[in-house]
Amino acid sequence: MLSEVFAEALSRVCPPEVTLRSVTLPWPDEPMEHGYARRGLDGLREYQGDPDEIVAFIGDAEVLVTHLAPVSAAMLARLPHLRMIAVSRGGPVNIDMAAARARGVRVVNTPGRNASAVAEFTIGAILAETRLIRAGHEALRQGVWRGDLYRADRTGRELSEMTVGVVGYGAVGTRVVALLKPFGCRVLVADPYVQLSARDREDGVIQTDLSRLLREADIVSLHARVTEETTGFIGAGEFAAMKRGALLVNTARGPLVDYDALYAALVSGHLGGAMLETFAIEPAPEDWPLLKLPNVTLTPHIAGASRKTITIAAEAIAEDVRRYFAKLPPLHPC
Numbered sequence: 001m002l003s004e005v006f007a008e009a010l011s012r013v014c015p016p017e018v019t020l021r022s023v024t025l026p027w028p029d030e031p032m033e034h035g036y037a038r039r040g041l042d043g044l045r046e047y048q049g050d051p052d053e054i055v056a057f058i059g060d061a062e063v064l065v066t067h068l069a070p071v072s073a074a075m076l077a078r079l080p081h082l083r084m085i086a087v088s089r090g091g092p093v094n095i096d097m098a099a100a101r102a103r104g105v106r107v108v109n110t111p112g113r114n115a116s117a118v119a120e121f122t123i124g125a126i127l128a129e130t131r132l133i134r135a136g137h138e139a140l141r142q143g144v145w146r147g148d149l150y151r152a153d154r155t156g157r158e159l160s161e162m163t164v165g166v167v168g169y170g171a172v173g174t175r176v177v178a179l180l181k182p183f184g185c186r187v188l189v190a191d192p193y194v195q196l197s198a199r200d201r202e203d204g205v206i207q208t209d210l211s212r213l214l215r216e217a218d219i220v221s222l223h224a225r226v227t228e229e230t231t232g233f234i235g236a237g238e239f240a241a242m243k244r245g246a247l248l249v250n251t252a253r254g255p256l257v258d259y260d261a262l263y264a265a266l267v268s269g270h271l272g273g274a275m276l277e278t279f280a281i282e283p284a285p286e287d288w289p290l291l292k293l294p295n296v297t298l299t300p301h302i303a304g305a306s307r308k309t310i311t312i313a314a315e316a317i318a319e320d321v322r323r324y325f326a327k328l329p330p331l332h333p334c
Contacts, residue, residue, distance in 0.1 A: 001067040001088055001310055009314040010065065013322035023057050025049050027068055028305075034282045035093075042072035045226075047094035051075050058082060063324065065317055066094070073099035084324050088113065088313040090171070091225065092334045107334040108320040112171035113313040114304030118223075119175035121303035122251045125275040126164070126219055129247050131156040134297045157218070159183035165217030167210065167234075168224035168252065169194050176221060177205055188213045191224075214241040221249040222256050232258045239265035245272040251303040254280035263289050266296065277303045 003022040010020060027048045035045040047070035054069045060081045064071070067088045073096045076082065084106040085095055092109050100107050128134045132149050139146040148154050162185050166173050169191035177200060180187050187205045189196060190213040196205055214220065220242065224230045234248070235258035242248075248271060250257055259280060265271040273295040279288075282301060290296055320330050 001313065005310050006065055006088070006314045006317060009318035010321055013318045015325050018325065021057075021061075025068060031283050032068055033070075041070050042074065042096055044070050044072060044096065045093035055079060063321060065321070067313075068094055071095045071100070076100065076103055076105065084108070084321070086317045086320055087334070088317055090114070095334075097334060106324065106330060108317075108330045108332045109334050110313045110316040111332055113316065114306065114309040115171035115175050117306040117309050118172045118251055118303045119179055121277070122172075122176050122221055122223075122249060123179050125249050125251060125277065125297065125299075125303075126159070126221065126247075128297055129249070129273050129275055130159060130162070130219070135294075138294075159185040162186070162218040163188060163216050165190065165213035165220045167191070167213065167220065167222050169196070169207075170223065170225070172252075173223035174200075176223060181205075188217055210238075211241065214238055215243070217246060218243060219247045219249060222252045224252055224256060226253045226255050231255050234258065234262075236261035236264070239271060242271065244270055247272055248274040250275070251277040254278045254282070259290060263293070266290075266293055271295075273297070275299075277301060 003024050007020050007022055014020070025048050030048070032046050032048040033041070035043065035047070041047065041051065046068065048068040049070060051070060051072065051074070055075050055078050058064055058079055062081055063084045063086065064082060065086045065088070071085055071094065076096065076099050082105055085100065087095060087107065087109045089109055090111050090113065092107055095107055097107060132155065136146055136149055159180070160183055164180055164185050165188045166176055167190050169189050173189070173191065174197070177187055177189065181203055189205060189207050190210045196207045222234065232255065234256055239261055248262065262274060266274060275297040276290065277299050278301050284291060291298065316332065320332055323330055
């Protein structure tokens with residue numbers, strides 16, 4: 001999330017008397033704090049930056065635009081001039097929202113900024129597993145010609161003959177469903193909080209509960225947010241309910257999955273494989289057992305990273321900042 005892209009977008013819309021200053025944090029070259037695995041700063045989940053340095057940088061600014069800088073209750077108490085925080089993320093997990101509301105600080109975000117990028121990545125992840133792309137690639141890198149991958153009893157399957165279960169029907173999940181349709185697969189959706197669009201219903205997408213989805217899906221793709229309800233909600237019981245040989249794809253967040261249970265399901269052969277893009281602890285420990293399994297594809301939390309994502313976020317932030325100075329209601333309030 002390049003500071004200069006945001007500065008350029010903001011400079012086009014801010015009143016002439018508004019001045020801009022920026023600082024660039026070392027993410028993603030250095031990992032962010034991952035409050036899912038251990039208690040972080042005032043309970044914030046994902047953030048980067050020293051609180052004292054962040055407060056000093058913000059100073060008497062009225063508006064803060066950030067991607068990962070933490071804003072805790074204690075920090076807000078030291079920032080009496082701050083009236084708006086614009087977070088270039090799908091969720092303000094680096095902001096103490098209760099403290100912001102209590103102080104009357106407007107918080108906006110950029111929902112769906114990387115939904116298209118994550119959805120495209122998800123389709124690639126599914127194909128890497130179903131068509132044995134990862135297995136063939138790894139073998140060739142080791143000097144092994146896997147001719148057996150062509151055998152009828154060993155080769156991959158086409159999506160047109162499979163059922164894909166999409167867990168979560170938000171900005172990403174809906175796009176994943178749209179991208180799956182041309183492949184001709186049967187699509188199940190589980191999300192108790194939203195209804196399918198009329199178009200998806202007409203196209204034969206089936207909305208059901210998680211239990212049925214797990215029983216019937218050949219591929220389970222996770223797109224839910226991390227909440228108290230969803231933390232670890234794919235565990236031993238859920239893996240046992242899935243078809244033998246089914247695949248799990250997680251391009252959402254690591255804490256959705258019980259990784260010990262996933263490891264057991266993969267080692268036993270009950271699950272055919274998994275594609276993991278995010279982890280409960282990031283970076284993943286080098287001795288993490290899942291890194292050693294041959295039936296797992298792993299990527300370092302890059303599904304949402306695309307050049308287009310940056311411009312989408314910058315333009316959305318700039319519009320809400322413009323509306324703030326124009327005394328208009330925000331487009332994307334948190």
